[in-house]
Amino acid sequence: SSIEYAASTRSLAQDALIEAGISEETVPLPSNPNSECGIWLAPSTIPGAGLGMYAGRDFRKGDLLQEYGDVVIPIIDIESHAREYSPEKWNFLWDEYTWDAESLQMDHEGYGHVNVASPGFGAAANSFLGIFNVEEYSPVPYDETASLHRSKDPGLGGFSMYGNRLSVAKRDISAGQEFFVSYGENWFETRPQMKTVPLFKDLKKANQLFRSFRKLIQVDKQQVLPEDVAKELWDVFIRNNKFDGSRILGAFHHDDPDELETLKKMSLQSLRRLQSTRSLEWIEEHGTCGDHLKAGPSELAQAGRGAFASRFLPADTVVAHVPLIHISDRGRLNMYQLETRSKQRRPSRSKGLLGQQILMNYCYGHGESTLLLCPYGPMVNYINHNATKANVKLRWADPQRGNHMPELLERSIEELDTNATAKLAFELVALRDIQSGEEIYLDYGEEWEQAWQEHLVKWQQHVEDHRDDFANYTSARQLNADKRSRLYTEFDQIESPRYPANVEVKCEKVFLDNDDWEVFAANNTIDDYLRSHRDELLPCEIMRVERIEGQLRYTVVMKEPDPDDDSLLINHLEEHLPRQAIRFVDKPYTSDIFLTNAFRHDIRIPDEMFPQAWRNVIQTEQ
Numbered sequence: 228s229s230i231e232y233a234a235s236t237r238s239l240a241q242d243a244l245i246e247a248g249i250s251e252e253t254v255p256l257p258s259n260p261n262s263e264c265g266i267w268l269a270p271s272t273i274p275g276a277g278l279g280m281y282a283g284r285d286f287r288k289g290d291l292l293q294e295y296g297d298v299v300i301p302i303i304d305i306e307s308h309a310r311e312y313s314p315e316k317w318n319f320l321w322d323e324y325t326w327d328a329e330s331l332q333m334d335h336e337g338y339g340h341v342n343v344a345s346p347g348f349g350a351a352a353n354s355f356l357g358i359f360n361v362e363e364y365s366p367v368p369y370d371e372t373a374s375l376h377r378s379k380d381p382g383l384g385g386f387s388m389y390g391n392r393l394s395v396a397k398r399d400i401s402a403g404q405e406f407f408v409s410y411g412e413n414w415f416e417t418r419p420q421m422k423t424v425p426l427f428k429d430l431k432k433a434n435q436l437f438r439s440f441r442k443l444i445q446v447d448k449q450q451v452l453p454e455d456v457a458k459e460l461w462d463v464f465i466r467n468n469k470f471d472g473s474r475i476l477g478a479f480h481h482d483d484p485d486e487l488e489t490l491k492k493m494s495l496q497s498l499r500r501l502q503s504t505r506s507l508e509w510i511e512e513h514g515t516c517g518d519h520l521k522a523g524p525s526e527l528a529q530a531g532r533g534a535f536a537s538r539f540l541p542a543d544t545v546v547a548h549v550p551l552i553h554i555s556d557r558g559r560l561n562m563y564q565l566e567t568r569s570k571q572r573r574p575s576r577s578k579g580l581l582g583q584q585i586l587m588n589y590c591y592g593h594g595e596s597t598l599l600l601c602p603y604g605p606m607v608n609y610i611n612h613n614a615t616k617a618n619v620k621l622r623w624a625d626p627q628r629g630n631h632m633p634e635l636l637e638r639s640i641e642e643l644d645t646n647a648t649a650k651l652a653f654e655l656v657a658l659r660d661i662q663s664g665e666e667i668y669l670d671y672g673e674e675w676e677q678a679w680q681e682h683l684v685k686w687q688q689h690v691e692d693h694r695d696d697f698a699n700y701t702s703a704r705q706l707n708a709d710k711r712s713r714l715y716t717e718f719d720q721i722e723s724p725r726y727p728a729n730v731e732v733k734c735e736k737v738f739l740d741n742d743d744w745e746v747f748a749a750n751n752t753i754d755d756y757l758r759s760h761r762d763e764l765l766p767c768e769i770m771r772v773e774r775i776e777g778q779l780r781y782t783v784v785m786k787e788p789d790p791d792d793d794s795l796l797i798n799h800l801e802e803h804l805p806r807q808a809i810r811f812v813d814k815p816y817t818s819d820i821f822l823t824n825a826f827r828h829d830i831r832i833p834d835e836m837f838p839q840a841w842r843n844v845i846q847t848e849q
């Protein structure tokens with residue numbers, strides 16, 4: 228493991244010191260933060276797959292790869308807000324990096340289709356379903372800020388309320404192995420270029436095929452076909468086989484002449500696992516540490532969460548590699564006011580601008596360009612602005628260490644747009660020594676700072692103008708943070724409405740026809756159970772509340788869409804559920820990110836770094 232590796236390098240150096248007559252205690256060794264690194268970003272072992280993520284140390288099944296998971300950003304109804312872009316021109320690279328909102332419990336934020344950008348671990352890791360080793364949990368709504376309120380906190384609505392999406396080792400992973408998450412079979416099935424990539428069961432089936440082949444060449448008990456004949460048969464049937472679109476044949480490496488021999492000694496799964504492992508020396512030479520940063524509530528009261536140094540980082544350390552997803556025209560993030568009359572509540576351009584997608588606040592841009600570059604990778608989206616305390620700066624990444632193609636800096640934005648994958652990256656570099664636990668700050672630039680100062684003034688005026696609306700608002704987040712109070716039933720609500728009109732009651736689908744939670748309830752660990760088993764939320768009505776063995780238990784009706792007819796709902800009565808089965812959610816377009824006075828501004832790329840070729844806007848905006 229890397230720990231052993233670090234320890235052994237250290238002891239060699241210490242040996243040398245002792246030999247030179249210098250006591251090891253008095254001479255501190257130069258610290259190398261990379262030797263402690265558990266997660267690396269480096270070129271993938273999958274050919275053509277760009278960047279990948281590697282284990283820098285051993286992980287046991289069930290280990291969390293990070294203590295606090297990554298940010299998750301909803302992209303709301305973008306197809307209908309940006310309908311002016313014709314589908315042929317709709318090259319939205321984020322589509323390759325977004326998740327389905329229902330399974331992540333975020334679909335209630337929009338009326339149509341919510342995409343979920345989950346730009347942390349899962350966006351940087353590749354997917355190899357046959358040997359996937361990392362599972363990603365659902366994000367959790369950010370309850371830590373339940374005390375922030377739109378009537379007093381100008382920062383609210385300026386960052387996504389979702390985060391802490393944790394990654395967990397699904398099996399034991401040894402140092403040097405590439406991490407693979409599951410993008411799901413559907414991701415591979417809907418991409419023609421992926422049609423021969425093996426899915427979950429295909430490595431197993433290919434193994435069976437190989438065993439059948441071995442039987443075939445076994446002439447009788449004693450005799451096997453001569454090796455060259457066997458090899459030829461293998462070449463004819465497997466290696467040169469052009470069965471188009473077979474995922475099982477796709478499981479073999481057709482360009483590897485030794486595969487036949489190797490497979491006599493090990494299964495395809497073991498072989499692929501071995502082939503997706505690199506030495507730590509190789510990884511260190513070609514990669515960048517991906518866990519120098521950890522997340523937590525920011526020291527800046529209005530900023531939400533922030534990134535912190537997870538260990539001592541000497542000046543000039545590359546604190547993070549920051550791969551980028553480009554959006555050629557920032558106008559694509561515009562959101563329009565909704566039609567008030569139609570039931571569909573579609574956005575309409577003629578009604579005027581509502582604001583911009585919250586994704587804008589996570590992207591980098593320049594005043595003379597329509598281009599946005601949005602970062603992904605572990606924790607990099609958590610870094611906040613501070614001009615005076617900045618301890619990291621941006622630079623273009625070293626092309627040796629990932630997927631940065633410097634030649635793109637000379638191409639026009641139109642040309643950039645023809646790239647179907649992310650091919651640009653920044654690096655964040657320590658401006659000085661950074662102590663373990665220090666918050667990481669970047670200077671977002673003067674224009675950002677000025678925009679924030681102007682926001683504070685305008686925000687104050689807006690809140691004063693709408694004092695009552697703001698003061699009387701209760702968010703779903705506030706209601707969820709109260710875990711003790713008895714919830715009101717539908718009947719209580721008929722007597723007098725107890726919950727604000729902007730929230731809805733939903734139930735965790737995982738409690739439907741499933742008693743597994745009872746064991747966890749007995750041990751007081753339902754929250755842990757939910758973390759790994761979360762499924763979508765269903766509309767739900769609370770019918771009855773009882774106290775059973777000292778605990779409040781709820782009888783609810785969950786409403787599940789009929790699989791045969793979307794417009795129908797099937798009612799399920801579930802009795803005696805715990806409080807955790809019920810969640811309040813904000814109704815579409817009501818949560819803080821939709822406030823018309825919420826802060827929106829891209830992070831600014833320093834002028835000296837920004838290529839001439841991308842300056843397609845003559846005067847700076849505003």
Ligand SMILES: C[S@@+](CC[C@H](N)C(=O)[O-])C[C@H]1O[C@@H](n2cnc3c(N)ncnc32)[C@H](O)[C@@H]1O
Nearest residue numbers: 385386529530531532588589608609610611612
């Ligand atoms: C890239 S995100 C940083 C992560 C963010 N704090 C979060 O919790 O997801 C940028 C956004 O964070 C908030 N932010 C960052 N620096 C801030 C600062 N100095 N003061 C107030 N808000 C800040 C703003 O809403 C900004 O648009």
